[in-house]
Amino acid sequence: MRIGIDVGGTNTDAVLLDGSTVLAANKSATSADVTAGIIDTLDRLQAERSFDPAQVQAVMIGTTHFINALIEARRLAPTAALRLGLPATASLPPLVDWPERLVEAISGRSYLAHGGHEFDGRHIAELDEDELRRHADDMRRHGVRSVAISSVFSPVSNEFELRAAEILRAELGDDVAISLSHEIGRIGLLERENATIINAALRELAASIVDGLASAVEGHGISAPLYLSQNDGTLMDVDFARRYPVATFASGPTNSMRGAALLSGLDTCAVVDVGGTTRRRRPHPRVPARGDHRGGRGRRTHELPDAGRAQYRHRRWQFGGRRQRSGDGRAAVGGLPADRGGAGLRRPDGDGDRHRGRGRAGRGG
Numbered sequence: 001m002r003i004g005i006d007v008g009g010t011n012t013d014a015v016l017l018d019g020s021t022v023l024a025a026n027k028s029a030t031s032a033d034v035t036a037g038i039i040d041t042l043d044r045l046q047a048e049r050s051f052d053p054a055q056v057q058a059v060m061i062g063t064t065h066f067i068n069a070l071i072e073a074r075r076l077a078p079t080a081a082l083r084l085g086l087p088a089t090a091s092l093p094p095l096v097d098w099p100e101r102l103v104e105a106i107s108g109r110s111y112l113a114h115g116g117h118e119f120d121g122r123h124i125a126e127l128d129e130d131e132l133r134r135h136a137d138d139m140r141r142h143g144v145r146s147v148a149i150s151s152v153f154s155p156v157s158n159e160f161e162l163r164a165a166e167i168l169r170a171e172l173g174d175d176v177a178i179s180l181s182h183e184i185g186r187i188g189l190l191e192r193e194n195a196t197i198i199n200a201a202l203r204e205l206a207a208s209i210v211d212g213l214a215s216a217v218e219g220h221g222i223s224a225p226l227y228l229s230q231n232d233g234t235l236m237d238v239d240f241a242r243r244y245p246v247a248t249f250a251s252g253p254t255n256s257m258r259g260a261a262l263l264s265g266l267d268t269c270a271v272v273d274v275g276g277t278t279r280r281r282r283p284h285p286r287v288p289a290r291g292d293h294r295g296g297r298g299r300r301t302h303e304l305p306d307a308g309r310a311q312y313r314h315r316r317w318q319f320g321g322r323r324q325r326s327g328d329g330r331a332a333v334g335g336l337p338a339d340r341g342g343a344g345l346r347r348p349d350g351d352g353d354r355h356r357g358r359g360r361a362g363r364g365g
Contacts, residue, residue: 001056003222005041006255007034007063007213014041016049024049034065034209038216053221062229064252065209066202066245073105077146077177077204080139081108081197082132082168084115084151084160085189088124094150094193106201109142111135115160116152124152127160129167136171147172148200150181150193158182177203184246199246206245210238233258 001023006013008030016024026044031037038061045051069075081094094110095103102108113131116124139147147168151160161180168178179200185192210228217226227235229251236247256273 001051003042003045003056003059005038005059005061006252007037007061007065008252009064009068012037012041014045016045016051023051034212035216035219038213039219042216042220042222054223056222056224058224058227059217059222060227060229060235061213062251062255063209063213063248066205066249067252069202069205070102070198070249073101075205076106076201078107078142078144079109079146079148079197079201080111080135080142080144081148081150081193081200082111082113082135082164083193084113084127084149084164086112086114086116086125088116089152089189092190094148094197097190098194106197107143108197109139109144111138113164115164117154117157117160119153119156121153121157127163129163132164132167133171136168139168139176140172144172144176146177146179146200146203148179148181148193148196150189150196152189153187154180154182155185155187155192179203179243184244195246198249199244202245202249203242206242210241214238229255 002017004015004017010030011027012030013027014025015022024045026041026048028037028041028044031040083089083094090112093112095108098108113135114125114128118124149161149164149168151158151164154161158180161182165178165180168176177200179196181192181196184199185195213228214226217224226238228238228241228248230236230247231250231254233251233254236244241248253271253273257271260271261269
């Protein structure tokens with residue numbers, strides 16, 4: 001038997017499977033306490049169809065916590081972006097195309113340092129280790145808790161990123177998370193850098209969410225492996241999810257697409273995913289040439305379904321299941337993204353258990 005759980009911003013759905021046969025299924029409002037919510041979901045499954053926890057072979061979980069955190073600009077770690085590329089790349093510094101709202105949400109600080117490579121592996125400049133130590137000291141003084149390191153053409157040669165990480169870790173300590181761009185993105189400096197910054201900003205939230213999920217599953221007596229769904233529809237273990245939360249950044253619509261395609265039995269179909277925070281419309285998933293644009297103008301490169309990218313570039317949003325608040329405190333429905341005049345809309349009122357039966361849909365922008 002296997003258990004599948006979808007933890008959304010508004011509702012949590014769970015199924016108990018034996019092969020491809022659904023033995024039990026339930027839906028409940030998502031709680032603020034992730035651990036308590038998963039325990040309640042598993043209790044509901046057990047009540048609907050009694051099962052032996054020892055017989056569960058795997059637990060697969062999909063969550064929209066990470067994309068919602070970015071869209072709502074909350075629960076993000078104070079983050080520094082360090083780019084190795086001087087004397088090149090100075091005209092477009094890190095965070096250059098980010099909305100101010102998101103920069104403030106991550107207390108974003110950007111740093112430029114010497115280093116980087118040409119496309120053929122030649123050094124643009126040698127790494128200046130004293131320069132990196134000065135940057136690390138400034139990061140410490142400003143309370144940075146997560147760092148994104150990117151180097152020009154690091155997918156060709158990662159030597160400078162690895163050495164910079166060693167220096168920062170020695171200066172800042174192991175409590176500061178470090179994300180390296182060559183582990184996350186592909187060729188394309190700004191896209192790879194932005195994906196790495198997002199990953200860094202989500203690291204603390206990832207640790208909290210993953211630890212809560214694991215604790216809930218273990219507390220229910222289930223010792224089976226725990227997996228989280230990735231952007232491309234595959235699975236990753238919890239240790240990978242802690243280090244690379246951006247890899248599950250867009251898994252919500254992917255789960256909907258793959259599930260709908262399977263249940264419909266159709267070879268070609270369009271899927272509309274109406275969630276508690278955003279709406280996605282896409283055909284069957286494919287791996288993209290470029291990345292996601294949700295949550296702001298910044299371009300990112302990481303694996304996620306590519307169909308419908310133009311939708312994100314045009315900022316077409318639909319809100320459902322949660323109420324929005326306007327700047328004067330009045331309830332409102334829908335909203336514009338921050339870079340289209342929507343800064344007056346505050347984050348949704350809270351978790352699903354406070355809004356049962358209040359779902360609304362609207363479209364802005």
